Amino acid sequence: GEDVEQSLFLSVREGDSSVINCTYTDSSSTYLYWYKQEPGAGLQLLTYIFSNMDMKQDQRLTVLLNKKDKHLSLRIADTQTGDSAIYFCASGVTDSWGKLQFGAGTQVVVTP
């Protein structure tokens, strides 16, 4: 079946850039999302991108999409300790775009 894959863990030093990667298999994926989950909290929408875009920037966040390779990345500039969390990639398709398919999440640990 269709799948979304992420690396499970990323360690980064405070002040450096973090890059979280995601691959998806559904070629009809139209909407790609990044969510952040802090311990004990829900899923916070960070940003999303349409499949007809290559890049989207929002303050410290940059999303890059390579549709040919079905590869999505989230770059966090100047990573802070408050960025420590689990980051989920999710995809939606046009016909049932609200039905998101999630990756397993990437645990990001920011060290001082």
Next chain:
Amino acid sequence: EPEVTQTPSHQVTQMGQEVILRCVPISNHLYFYWYRQILGQKVEFLVSFYNNEISEKSEIFDDQFSVERPDGSNFTLKIRSTKLEDSAMYFCAAHPAETGDNYEQYFGPGTRLTVT
């Protein structure tokens, strides 16, 4: 960020009992969803709900599950006879009407369901 709230935050129930999980979506949102996350596993789609009816449901959403929006604000997920494997975090999500290019889907904080 617009807020979706859920109650209770944690529910403990015995196997075979019925549970109702509640969600209060954002007032102008029209599309509603339930997802679940079993510990250590991916977040999984359960059901989508629009215009007072189910739009789509997954294989997980069998006859033991039902959803409704009884009073135009609360959105509920009922599990009729809980099983041990229903233990999970259940997330409600909501989305506005398809206006412009807004496809933001907002999640609530989740209800942790523990079936003993």
